[in-house]
Amino acid sequence: MTLLPQVRNQLHEAAARRARRRLPRVAALADWRRRRGWHRTPLIAIAVGLGLAGVALASGVIRFGAPAPKAPVQLFTAPRTGDGALTPGTVRMLPISTPDPAGGAPWGMREFATSRGLGCIEVARLVAGKLVAVGQDYAFGDDGLYHELSVSSGGAGSADWCSTLDRYHRLYINQTWGEQPASAWQSRCYAPGSPGTHTTDELTMRAGRPELPARQISLPPCPLKDERNLYFGLLGPDAKSITYVLSGQRHTLATSGPEGAYLIVTRSTIGQLLTGVGAGGVVPVDGPIREIHYRDGATCHLTRRSWIGGAYACTPSMQVPVGYVAPQALSYTHPQVETPVDAKLIRTRHGRYELRLAISSRVALANAESGYDFAWYVPGARFENHGGYRTESDIAVGQRVSTTTCPLPPGTIHGTVSLYEPDEVFKHKSEVVYAYKYEKTGILVGSFSVRVPGAARTPRPERETPSPLASCSARVLRPSS
């Protein structure tokens, strides 16, 4: 049964009108094509294209175009915030080259470090020892040239391919990415089924500049034949090889170099569940890799719970990655970081109340994986629906750190500020359950409790209770009348 019969009827009538109008136009177009010999055009174009390609191949010249532009979002340029800036002199090409399923330039990988203690890897096409994007699938005007990528280019979407370095400044990381463009360049076409109507550049640019007019540009879907699944990572010097299963066939692949690098590239398939979202961790997850073989003869058999890491990573149980030595933990204790939390009520011009929360940091934090976590809990809301704010920049000793909540409902709001540190390996099941169910809270810095004036509301269990942040989102999204 339809919810909106009037809408359905209007659309049905409109579709009928279009169908009636279309018939004469189709006949006219067919007639025009007949008269112009249009059907021969593709054959001519194909012949010309093949001829040009043959000449280019015969000449053996690798043709580079202009270097790829920097990503509109500043990547690895801010030394004190986010992932940090690229550390000069740390970019290294890794000794790995994986053929593309459709031929052409192989895929390669490079590694670099950032000012905030992260190591990152980037994957793209490999030409003349450089990582490049290819002018195809709408990228670079389909010019067919190679465009060198810098770490600030973004490439095929390297944004989150970073992890904390171990104590000896080695990177252990595993990533699984689906439906990546074979061009190794994002943003000119969308995965099948999602043509989209903006370019990435436009959206990102507009994000900080709402005054710019919205230009609608229809983007075509990326051809499925030109989408790739990428499984790659660094398993460290102790790894010898991996075993993976594709189309029922087992393959064993030696890792490359002292980094223990591996890179598998496959075609994407229709209806695959891996749709661009990357997942990764201390061992490969969500991909075809089944085993990691180490030089000492040990084998890590991956399981459905391997993503948890620690004792869960492998069967038989073993701490992986083998050879990994955790970075020096900040190892602060509660007395070392404890400080009062200033919680000040602010009345908005709409008569509601927000909380201004602030602390003075007693320690310096300069790692991308450490910072302060503010959390506040609203009466009647589920625990998981708490509001939160997490710092993402360097913090100096004595620096004031603050945030403001969304408008809050009447009642007693309580919350905590805690210091989070680089991810640890979980040793016990209880730690895992706690950390992943309720967010890892880190070391308690301080707590607060504030009464927001007004009549306390009665929770309505029959309706979902929105989180404080969700209410902010709704405020942004609600259309003005």
Place this chain on the structure above:
Amino acid sequence: MSFLEASDDELLAASRRDPDAFAAFYDRYERSVVGYFARRTDDPEVAADLTAEVFAAALGASHRYRSENPSAAGWLFTIAHNKLLKSLRHGRVEADARRRLGIREPIELAAEELEQVESAASSSGWVTELLERLPPLQRDAIRARIVDERSYPDIAGELQTSELVVRQRVSRGLSKLRAELEEQP
């Protein structure tokens, strides 16, 4: 061809000559689209208007639709998202797509239809149920990326944060969802 068994691709292709094909496509996605807007606008009349505009745009663009994916959900919800943003920017629901199709009558909802639209908003389903277990930042990121199928730059723009942060939230949220599922008996 039975419209019930046809893929979205086939329905959209057939709708160029058969209005019933588009009606079948509409029936397939009406509840999802109405629910999408009803949850975001909290106003059944606005939701109905936006729904009409989205399907009108889909009909207008059906001849350009090409996909090797049997589902057009991603395409349709991309249109829905853009219509919502555009309407918010302009402070009113756009009617361009409907005007182009010659649809000029305003939509008037009976009391029963208003209730139905509201119920479409509150029918949460298992996805919402699962998402509710996540911390809000991760839940919003996953809803935007996975449920609404929006791009990372798009989400980052709306949340006024970097693409990196959105990716991390999605990745961590998915890990937590997986943990939840693993913990279930």
